[in-house]
Amino acid sequence: MRSKRCIAMCLAGGEGRRLGPLTHHLAKPAVHFGGKYRIIDFTLSNCTNSGIDTVGVLTQYEPLVLNSYIGIGSAWDLDRKDGGVTVLPPFVEQQGGNWYKGTANAIYRNMAFIERYDPEYVLVISGDHIYKMDYERMLHFHRTRNADATIAVIQVDWKDASRFGILATNERDQVIDFAEKPAKPQSNLASMGVYMFNWKTLKAYLQQDEANKLSSNDFGKDIIPAMLFEGTRVFAYPFEGYWKDVGTIDSLWEANMDLLADEPTLDLFDDRWRIYSQNTYQPPQYIAPQARVTRSMVNEGCTVYGEVDHSVLFYGSHVAPGALVRDSVIMPNAVIGAGAVVIRAIVGEGATVTDGCSIGHPTGDITLIASDQWVRKGVLA
């Protein structure tokens, strides 16, 4: 085993409870996004594109889909001789096992995995977020600042600031204060949940934190505050660009719609920073003679006979003749029947909106059709 300079630990156990039926049998990082991706594709692709070839993916909630999706990692070029991607569910000892207590506990319990690679730096990221980021640049920042820990930060709207971990920094980007979801935020610099640590420093803090019975074993609530309290060098790495935590049905819908702008902030067409995903071996999309497709993203394997406007269609979805899909997200292999109308909705994987059925409203909450559901005429979704 060659030693690695920097390895990544990706937290992918999130339940995503506010995503409702979409995450009944799916961890949040496995949720579909953007016509062909799952959310975790973004962090895994970021790793590969940043030259990080060793990634531990920490699963716990509904790990089977993620496990099978990640496979041996070849989709992200992470099927490596040394390193590559390893799925790390919580470990069961003879006396039993339990879920990770918090984000820091999750890393603590996988220290043996980390030490196998003898890394200088450990990058801790979340599989829940949609963004493109060059972690190598962040590492460069971390090294030039001679930091022990570096937190990636993004400026958020002041009105939203109290929903995030908010940092205060001095003129050298050193973090002087950190507050988790403060009622009165001191700044609008929010933590993105992307941390670069010197492994030796982190290891000591993880051990100390684990010994503290009162700790919630969380990076934001415990580790970072302890580091700041003890004067450890923590820096803030400023990030600009698209970053979204799609925590709710509305924000998932919104993030999909964001892609339909003429020049979306999140550019999926950039050949120098590809977002990789598992391939499903579909033929090109077929747009029938009578179809109409405008302002939309449509994936391979779709067959469109009806009208699609301002929508995102995943692979294998089918829009029958006379159907209208507008302002909607149609998940993989969903079927929109002849003459059906779908407005401002998310139609789950494999769901069917039968012929002539109408769902969704031009205003108000987004309508959600759960995976594999049949929606019949006259039965409101």
Add this chain to the structure above:
Amino acid sequence: MRSKRCIAMCLAGGEGRRLGPLTHHLAKPAVHFGGKYRIIDFTLSNCTNSGIDTVGVLTQYEPLVLNSYIGIGSAWDLDRKDGGVTVLPPFVEQQGGNWYKGTANAIYRNMAFIERYDPEYVLVISGDHIYKMDYERMLHFHRTRNADATIAVIQVDWKDASRFGILATNERDQVIDFAEKPAKPQSNLASMGVYMFNWKTLKAYLQQDEANKLSSNDFGKDIIPAMLFEGTRVFAYPFEGYWKDVGTIDSLWEANMDLLADEPTLDLFDDRWRIYSQNTYQPPQYIAPQARVTRSMVNEGCTVYGEVDHSVLFYGSHVAPGALVRDSVIMPNAVIGAGAVVIRAIVGEGATVTDGCSIGHPTGDITLIASDQWVRKGVLA
């Protein structure tokens, strides 16, 4: 995901308690054998050589070494697009997790994994045994007998029969009786712990067995007796050749010594049935001018300056000038110091027998030096 005709489930959670310090931090299937192998190499290679390309490896005791050893499965050509090898540790639900209760419970709890491949047949094997077997022939036997379950059997010495699961068969090889470790064995046909099942039948029995609170959830003790009781078609597939369950230090030593015969029953040199293992990138073995090597198996990466007779040397082991190694097994990266004498011993991975030190006895029990141990002169191991 393409459906698979036959997939294998390999039970690899064994503690191997009677192997003492060798299995302190190692599951039994991960124990070293034969100069370059680990025990599980035999079953994994059997799968590949039999054309089975989908294998679930069920771990629980000390799974980290096995997990890292198996990696993405490329050593056994099991890094496949669909299927390949998947390590399956016990699963932790939100309310906690625990070890597999028995062999049948282990398969029961991984039904979701099996169903992903929609197989007709499921082969259940153990990662603890050393043998070469063509499972495709066994499947052929199973199909021609129109069996629901087939158990591979081997004739054992009558005196050992009461240590095994013993079967009684009729003239058509159908099993008419099965007794787990019978005091008075009816035959000397022992179960090898290799089972071929029609998945539909097995699934029904697993569900029924799981519902029975009194069951120990074990194939030999519960599932097979239940099948026989209910008249399900169970057949015995006769196997001839080398088969060994290396349960003790003595039998592990013996199995290694077996390889040193002129024509060992277990032929590792057969190019048509290679035993694959992880490669360690060692140069060829170096035999020094003053060295003497007779009746031994020596692996790449060894450096021999002393005398080696009737022994097995693993990769990276070093025998210094003037040392004598006889009737012994020297595990990876172990060092035998100058003038040291090692007789009838197993020297664990990375252990050191220092200069001039003498261990082992020409008769009696095999001496065991645990992994990474230092044996100094005057200190009896």
Add this chain to the structure above:
Amino acid sequence: MKHMMGVINCIQERVDLGALTAHRCVAAVPFGGRYRLIDFVLSNMVNSGIEDVAVLTEDNVRPLMDHLGSGKEWDLDRKRGGLFVLPSNGHGKRASDIEQLRAHRDFFHRGTQEYVVIARSHIVCNVDLRRVLHAHEQSGADVTALYYCTTEDVDASFDIDAFGRIAAMHASPKGLVLKNAPIDVYMMRKSWLLDVIDEPQGAISVEQRILERLHDVRVYAYCVDAYVGIIDSITSYYRHSMALLQPDVLRELFFRGAPIYTKVKDEPPTKYADASHVHNALIANGCIINGCVENSIIFRGVRIHAGAVVRNSIVMQNGEISEHAHVQHAILDKEVYVEAEHNVVGTADAPHVVPKKKVHAIA
């Protein structure tokens, strides 16, 4: 469970696709929006359980090697066996397939398979070779030759007797009768093939050896009851491309049988603008479509700008059609750039072919 090995013969091609094969072999010609011709035969083999495939190559092999890579996309990056690209001898002399097979004789000795399937790459279809193997074993044939039934004009037709054996082959059968057209796929025992390779007075090719001696070689026929596209000219290339716009054909090739694999490019989904007009088109991923597309096949990464019109055409990978350009009855090879307000126009019978990377700026 490994009974068959595959050989894809990319040498001595009788196929001329003009500019499309100027810098690549037939096997590497792009087809169907995201594939290369070889993907079909290679996927058929892999889907039928074949895990050893040899590709016999001649000139211009680089685009093919780039496409096949390590064979990973077809799960052929195996430890033993897998994909072998067998190069020509490199001394500039063109070898026949028999000579090349003889030079790589050891390849056939290594594998333990009993049967060999020899095929060419210019046939587009989705066929399960395990069924062919079953028929081959049932019939006791030396060789099983695959064919399909058609009323169109073809190069040759088999005469098949009541037992399924091929009695004779006719060249260029005419008229609207039903012909049994060979598709250049043959199944045989490996030992039979090795005997042919070692014959001292050898035939020029394995195919010739089979078809010239129908009296002493027991050749049985196997009918492929599915869509078959034989791509042997620009006209047939164009015709079979356009056929993909028929939902039935699309279904037969891609959705009825096992999947067709190809090199993955990780392109994002295709994006349509407010003004896009797309009707009757097959469109791969990674395109941005602002203009009008009708009755056309659009490959990965194509840009069609506002006001541009593409009709009855094929635009290959990374093509760019600028504002208000018109492309009609044309085949644009990879990375062709059509300048704004320029026209590229052919006819239905003779589509205009634009070579790779050409900047098209003729008014």
Add this chain to the structure above:
Amino acid sequence: MKHMMGVINCIQERVDLGALTAHRCVAAVPFGGRYRLIDFVLSNMVNSGIEDVAVLTEDNVRPLMDHLGSGKEWDLDRKRGGLFVLPSNGHGKRASDIEQLRAHRDFFHRGTQEYVVIARSHIVCNVDLRRVLHAHEQSGADVTALYYCTTEDVDASFDIDAFGRIAAMHASPKGLVLKNAPIDVYMMRKSWLLDVIDEPQGAISVEQRILERLHDVRVYAYCVDAYVGIIDSITSYYRHSMALLQPDVLRELFFRGAPIYTKVKDEPPTKYADASHVHNALIANGCIINGCVENSIIFRGVRIHAGAVVRNSIVMQNGEISEHAHVQHAILDKEVYVEAEHNVVGTADAPHVVPKKKVHAIA
């Protein structure tokens, strides 16, 4: 973290290894019991973080392609980048490296790396190219050329000035003076290489372009302070093979730096019989040794029967030395069979070379 790409030049070799290179290129010549020559340079590149390697090939490429396979053994079976075997144009005309690099120009444009390392395959050493990169960046050179210091006779020697710049190169320096012998490894910016490739009045090779214009190209020297074996004749092949029997050399090549990767064959450990006499030998796996082996290199899968004697020799893969045969000062290519009681004898200065697969039955 990907800064460099690698080019291994296997064309226009100036190396003649007689029978060993009759049917394979120099890169594919077996060396050191289980390797091929190319394993050393390829492993050096991979161990230095290079993830894109192009191998320029000419004739007899099949053994090399078989050895490299999908590149998996070197972790070069990558999605983007990885191992590229760049074939010759196939039209029988031999291209220079500059011509071939020009033909595959797109390969260099694809990668985002800033630097290129160009090397040949006949140099055996274990060197960390990241250190070379560091020195290259510090010196501000156009090109950094690697060399080693030796008192032996070599083809050429660099004159190096006080700042490390190469002022001149002398051909065939004589005498027991210390020479700065080039090892045909050059590091440069990719952009610099692309400029050279595109020069209209081009040099014959990149190397020539560098070394003929030392006045206007800033070429700095980097000294390899480790064992270097230049394999350019049967004599040097034999000498550097035998050098592996010195524990110091073995350590420098295989244990001091990163590992040398090669194609895995999954051979079992080697087996010694009661009567085996083995002294001062390097022996790979999969052998069965019943006879006597002294001062020799034994490759994988060799059988040495009872009473046979192998001295001062190299026996390559799957060789078989029958009962009471004598092999002395000989190099046996792969799969050579020496009959019982026959002798194969050469001299220390002129080892007897037996070609691949030959059955040796001369009494």
